[in-house]
Amino acid sequence: MAMYLRISQDKKLENFETLVNHRTLLESFACKNGFTFETYEEVLSGGSSELGKRPQLQRLLNEIETFDAILVVELSRLSRNGLISETVLQYCKDYDKPIITPEKVYDLANNDHDVLTFRFGALIASQEHALIGKRSKNNKIQMARAGLYISGSPPFGYVRNPKTKKLEIKEEEAETIRYIFTLHSQGLGSFKIRDILNAEGYKSATGKYFNLSSIKRIIKNPVYKGWTVFHDRKKVKKEWQVYL
Known part of the structure; x- marks a missing residue:
């Protein structure tokens, strides 16, 4: 399966230690369940709202038919951008590849409830990302003033x-x-x-x-x-x- 890891440099609480912790968690989960995997990981700066600025995710999607599933810590690790989330969803449906987290398996090609859950989670993540960005901008404006x-x-x-x-x-x-x-x-x-x-x-x-x-x-x-x-x-x- 494809193990995808992502952190954002713009988040104060996310750093390389976060990446290591996520990697350790997923590797342990994969070994416990007998999964073999290839790792795709990236450290992003800025919103990176375009798929072209997410080379590892783009590579994963290009190679998705060679894997049985996508393994992530949580759905929001794939993207906090609605358009990218929909792209991932479409690839998973087209190639019949589930998304697996330590908490749940999302069978997006065959389960409408999982699709709804995925889209709802993507919407919440996108709104949270926008709100954080707005707060950050307002804070910078106040600092400039x-x-x-x-x-x-x-x-x-x-x-x-x-x-x-x-x-x-x-x-x-x-x-x-x-x-x-x-x-x-x-x-x-x-x-x-x-x-x-x-x-x-x-x-x-x-x-x-x-x-x-x-x-x-x-x-x-x-x-x-x-x-x-x-x-x-x-x-x-x-x-x-x-x-x-």
Whole structure:
């Protein structure tokens, strides 16, 4: 059978220890019942709501006819996304492959009640996932409103105070930032600013000479205007949420 294991890096309570615990549980269950198995496991970051971003699950489905069943800790391990759950369901029905958990066998090809249970569980998991995502986003918005920096590595010229979670000026780099904006205020473009900085020996955060893209990013970065910005990466600039 196919043993499928999945954890999400976005969940605070899930880590590699969780993956090991799930693997140990399923291996013990399989050995106790005399099952032979091949393991498919993946650690996901982000929602991974598209099957194309779930290579191990996709591989399992492509090879499903070579197995007798799918073994998981619980149904939600397969997916918290409704579309992916329906895809898994269809494969199981088409190839007559049950899903086995330590608690129950779901005969999706022959038992309508199991299909209903599977779909209901998938719906609950999907709604829970959406609710967690909404809470996480709202929490980040509140942090941004409070002036906390939540966007990963701090921009050049700043450090993030681990206690206050706010940006603080890194003076040895801030001098370079001030010079960039002084040159920009004089009407110089990114090309000319880059050339001046490199000719005068200024270095970037990596200790290398400045390139054109880094100059453009600095000039366009709203953090240097004193703004805290929270936005989804897929949104265009006009949809950014900016907090002064």
